[in-house]
Amino acid sequence: xxxxxxxxxxxxxxxxxxxxxxxxxxxxxxxxxxxxxxxxxxxxxxxxxxxxxxxxxxxxxxxxxxxxxxxxxxxxxxxxxxxxxxxxxxxxxxxxxxxxxxxxxxxxxxxxxxxxxxxxxxxxxxxxxxxxxxxxxxxxxxxxxxxxxxxxxxxxxxxxxxxxxxxxxxxxxxxxxxxxxxxxxxxxxxxxxxxxxxxxxxxxxxxxxxxxxxxxxxxxxxxxxxxxxxxxxxxxxxxxxxxxxxxxxxxxxxxxxxxxxxxxxxxxxxxxxxxxxxxxxxxxxxxxxxxxxxxxxxxxxxxxxxxxxxxxxxxxxxxxxxxxxxxxxxxxxxxxxxxxxxxxxxxxxxxxxxxxxxxxxxxxxxxxxxxxxxxxxxxxxxxxxxxxxxxxxxxxxxxxxxxxxxxxxxxxxxxxxxxxxxxxxxxxxxxxxxxxxxxxxxxxxxxxxxxxxxxxxxxxxxxxxxxxxxxxxxxxxxxxxxxxxxxxxxxxxxxxxxxxxxxxxxxxxxxxxxxxxxxxxxxxxxxxxxxxxxxxxxxxxxxxxxxxxxxxxxxxxxxxxxxxxxxxxxxxxxxxxxxxxxxxxxxxxxxxxxxxxxxxxxxxxxxxxxxxxxxxxx
Numbered sequence: 001x002x003x004x005x006x007x008x009x010x011x012x013x014x015x016x017x018x019x020x021x022x023x024x025x026x027x028x029x030x031x032x033x034x035x036x037x038x039x040x041x042x043x044x045x046x047x048x049x050x051x052x053x054x055x056x057x058x059x060x061x062x063x064x065x066x067x068x069x070x071x072x073x074x075x076x077x078x079x080x081x082x083x084x085x086x087x088x089x090x091x092x093x094x095x096x097x098x099x100x101x102x103x104x105x106x107x108x109x110x111x112x113x114x115x116x117x118x119x120x121x122x123x124x125x126x127x128x129x130x131x132x133x134x135x136x137x138x139x140x141x142x143x144x145x146x147x148x149x150x151x152x153x154x155x156x157x158x159x160x161x162x163x164x165x166x167x168x169x170x171x172x173x174x175x176x177x178x179x180x181x182x183x184x185x186x187x188x189x190x191x192x193x194x195x196x197x198x199x200x201x202x203x204x205x206x207x208x209x210x211x212x213x214x215x216x217x218x219x220x221x222x223x224x225x226x227x228x229x230x231x232x233x234x235x236x237x238x239x240x241x242x243x244x245x246x247x248x249x250x251x252x253x254x255x256x257x258x259x260x261x262x263x264x265x266x267x268x269x270x271x272x273x274x275x276x277x278x279x280x281x282x283x284x285x286x287x288x289x290x291x292x293x294x295x296x297x298x299x300x301x302x303x304x305x306x307x308x309x310x311x312x313x314x315x316x317x318x319x320x321x322x323x324x325x326x327x328x329x330x331x332x333x334x335x336x337x338x339x340x341x342x343x344x345x346x347x348x349x350x351x352x353x354x355x356x357x358x359x360x361x362x363x364x365x366x367x368x369x370x371x372x373x374x375x376x377x378x379x380x381x382x383x384x385x386x387x388x389x390x391x392x393x394x395x396x397x398x399x400x401x402x403x404x405x406x407x408x409x410x411x412x413x414x415x416x417x418x419x420x421x422x423x424x425x426x427x428x429x430x431x432x433x434x435x436x437x438x439x440x441x442x443x444x445x446x447x448x449x450x451x452x453x454x455x456x457x458x459x460x461x462x463x464x465x466x467x468x469x470x471x472x473x474x475x476x477x478x479x480x481x482x483x484x485x486x487x488x489x490x491x492x493x494x495x496x497x498x499x500x501x502x503x504x505x506x507x508x509x510x511x512x513x514x515x516x517x518x519x520x521x522x523x524x525x526x527x528x529x530x531x532x533x534x535x536x537x538x539x540x541x542x543x544x545x546x547x548x549x550x551x552x553x554x555x556x557x558x559x560x561x562x563x564x565x566x567x568x569x570x571x572x573x574x575x576x577x578x579x580x581x582x583x584x585x586x587x588x589x590x591x592x593x594x595x596x597x598x599x600x601x602x603x604x605x606x607x608x609x610x611x612x613x614x615x616x617x618x
Contacts, residue, residue: 083150090156090164092186095318103133104151104168104180106191109318111266115463116220117471118291124268124318127216129295132270132316134211136178136203145212146170151180162186176202189319190329195312200304209312211276211300215261215268217293222474224291226540230264230456231293233283234336241335244283251280252300261296262336265321265459265473271330273313276300320459323356338457340450347450355454363460370466373544377551380447385559401427444552455544468494472544488539495546496538500531502553507531509560 087107088099100107108126116122125131133147151168158164163185171177176199183192197203221227232245238254243262256276260269279300286292304310317329327334339356340348358379362372408422455461461473469476478494507530538546 083152085150086153088153088156088166090166090182090184092164092184092188094187095184095189097182097184097191097318099153099166099168099182101151101153101168103131103145103147103149104153104170104178105132105147106182106316106318111189111319114220114266114320117222118219122220122266124266125215127218129214129216130268132211132213134209137205146178151178159183171198174199178203189317189325191316191318193314193316195310195314197304197310197312199308200310201306201308204304207304207306209302209304211270211279211298211302213259213270213296213298213300215296217261217263217296219291219293220266221264222471223540224289224293226474227264228285228293230338231285232262233281233296233298234260234262234267234269235281236330236332236335239331241332243335243341244281248284249280249282252276252278256300258330258333259296259298259300260317260333260336262321263293264456265462266319267317267321267336269317269329269333270298270300271315271317272300272302273315274302277303321457322459338453340453344449344453347446347453350446350450351454355450359454359458368466369461369464369472369544370469370547373472373548374551377548377555381552381555381559384447448549451545451548452541455542455548458544461542461544466543466547469543469547472547473542475540475546476543488536491539493539493541493543493546495543495550496535496541499538499546499549499553500535502550502557503534504531506553506556506560509557 083101086101088101090097090099091112094112096110096112098107098109099105106125108130109124111122111124114122131147133145135143135145136149138144149170151170154167154169156164156166163183165181165183167182168180169177170179178198179196181192181194181196183194185192200207217231219227232243233250234241234243235250235252236242236257237252239257242250244250256272256279258269258271259281260267279298281296281298283294283296285294302312304312315330317326317333319325321337323334323337326336339351340346355376359372359376362375363369366372366375405423408419455473458473462471464472466472468478475491475493476495477491478497479492481490484490538549
């Protein structure tokens, strides 16, 4: 009994201690919160009481402290740590590059031929986080990033070939230092970047340069959400194209040729002529509602020769995801244009060798891209017509069999196995294939995936108006909602409605042509349910794709109508079918599939008969 009381006492004591510490901790947290609130209030009050003169003095002290810290880290380049920032602009016919003396780097690039959906021209690399830099030794036990150093700019020089060159120098008192030379050629989005190191043995450690490439992608398209889904990090590792989209990081295990921060239609890329030996890249897709699409942060190591004077050839790409431009920029860089990847990689050859050449051919003499898409659709239907004609013809014959199938249903009643056997026999006699209508649908799947990739990545469609759409590369808007509605979004697309409406007509037409199973009444609702799901998916797709689908559906309806009313001779088909029945039966070897199917039906029939016998006995 004593032991029992002791145990109870220990448990009660433990509970009391737990309650005491919990309550004390809660009170302490409340006290700290209250004190923080008081301190914040005092701080805000003190800030409000500061005069403009005092605020200016505080700012000056802060800048002075930053300057002192910057000067200390600058070491032998201390004189270059307090030069005011200067901007230098160099441009050609397609871009305007603005350079800064801080880091001797590009501050931002404006693309002259492309407008941003958010206003003005498309500008790349303009955020405070953007930049390409590397670390150098500035003295004994001192190092600094080039972004912390103030270079001296020289005036741009126009070369004999029309290209322009600008240089930025960072030289110490002993003559050692860095020269950044940038060359911009006519009509090119590539910027040649040559790094010259004098006294490299003192500037870098272990003959290794550590580059830091940061690019914050900003919205330039109509829908930030859709642009986020289309954005990713692309790179060439071991001379093979690769990318990350859903992953957040990638460690390079092979030499790296280039790394790109790729948006839907534009990208910023760092290209190493002599390769990076390794590194890693981090990708953070934005999840908020701002205009930030995502952030690419890459650290890349480059092994350089053990020499006092070193030249490092690099290139930068600020421009559109244009297939030809990227193809000429660097090996495998055309992979940034998503013509089919991963699960959809099988459609890339279709896009590369069929869709793209045909599209470009029509675009060569037709300026309205909507009609180019219509001609592309007709071309696709023409080359696939031999494959689907027989299917359409077989499907049209199915309609002729409805009266006889209805008679068979009455004859066999609940005997589904017997009905199925006679139905197959009837189909063979009429030359109809109940699965024939599936071929056009199956053929549409790879074509749809190919065009989905093609229209989402084809920058030539960007900004191209057609009918009521002002941009074929994104969705058109019939109705704009004040806020987003679950799944459907913040708008209704008219092209999407047309694609859904024509698909609905095809479903109704096929349902009227194909004999329906009365034992499965849910099938009659499918033409009404399918368009609803289709609208949810199509509503945010590019107008180019929904326009293609609409034209394709109209062609399908036209083909089916012509075959049914002008090509097929119904009376002749029925007469031929009756003649086959009257003719002596020829022994025809059945296919393995037919044999297995008939065996399955016979087995089901026997099982059903056994069940019926057991019911009768009861």
